[in-house]
Amino acid sequence: MLFLNTRPADRAAGLTQALQAAQVEVLELPLLELAPAPWSEALAQLYAQLDTVQAIVAVSPSAVHYGMAGLQRSGLPLHALAQVQWIAVGEATAQALQSYGVSSHVPEVETSEGMLDLPALHRLNASAGVAFWRGEGGRQFMMDSLRAKGMRILNFVLYRRQCPAQAAQILAANLARLQREPRYCMLISSEASWLNWLALTADHPELLNHAHILALGGRLSGLLDGCRQARQLTFSSIQLNDLRLESILQQIAPVQGTP
Structure with missing residues (x-):
């Protein structure tokens, strides 16, 4: 069975090696x-207000590194x-x-x-300031939820997401293989x-219907369910609650045919 590792290229290696x-065959195809x-x-104006907030939410390792660079x-x-x-x-x-040197929840x-x-x-007061270190389009739901409670949101858009140019090239090079696969994981x-x-x-x-998809979190899992029903697709999916290796292996074992 083939596993498509769709993590960004700079974060894919650890999962691929593990x-x-x-004994899982892996194709790195960053999306x-x-x-x-x-x-x-x-x-600059957002950073000038940062010492007035009570919490900073970092949504990814990249947000941390870009955020700290901006802080400097x-x-x-x-x-x-x-x-x-x-x-x-x-x-x-x-x-x-x-x-x-920063500890976090x-x-x-x-x-x-x-x-x-x-x-x-939950311990923050209703008018607390919360800063988000995030990418373009990320964590809007969380920001909206806290804003609805009356909290002051500082929205740091530190990076943008895009589909890598090599993704289409990797797919084209492996298209015949994927079309032959009765089932692959991603x-x-x-x-x-x-x-x-x-x-x-x-x-x-037809490639979509061959997939067994591990979707991170309930909201994303629900999005895939809705897409499957709306398009009358037959791919299977399951919800992941974290990206730990043991969680991923546990979910792909039945597809692999291992106990």
């Missing part, structure tokens, strides 16, 4: 790449944020923060819904990745 060590947002007066450029020292509660979407993001379920359930957020960890995959396979819709 899956290969577990997202990140490009930093240019420095702007709007970003703004001239605001990290120790000026000693009052801040840091919230990481998952363990990889928490590790990225830890590399800067991590949800059990690595989704916006999981972060909204964190006690650290990881979809964001709505943007899913939309890019739909666009890439638009001329080969």
Whole structure:
């Protein structure tokens, strides 16, 4: 069985190596790449207000690194944020923060819904300031939910997402193989990745029906269910609550035919 690792190229290697060590054949086909947002007066103004917030939500390791670079450029020292509660979407993001000496709260379920359930957020008062270090289009649901409670949101768009040019080339080179596969597995960890995959396979819709998709979180899983019903597709999907290797292996074992 073939597993499509759709993580961004700079984050795919660890998962690929771990899956290969577990005797899973892997094709790296990144469906997202990140490009930093240019420095702007709007970003400078956001950084100038950062020492007034009570929490900073970092949505990815890339958000951490781009955010810290912006912090340095703004001239605001990290120790000026000693009052801040840091919230990481998952363990990889928490590790990225830890590399800067920052401890963070991590949800059990690595989704916006999981972060909204964190006690650290529930303890904030209704008018608290919360900054989001994120990419273009990411975590809108979480921001809207907190804003509806009356919280002040600082929206740092630190990078943009795009479909890598090589994705179409990799698909073309492996198209015949995928068409022969009675079933392959793939990881979809964001709505943007899913939309890019739909666009890439638009001329080969039968490929969708061969897939067993691991979808990260309930909202994304529901999105795939809706798409399957609306388009009368027959791919299978299952919800992942995190991106830990053991979770991924557990879900692909039945498709692989292993106990």
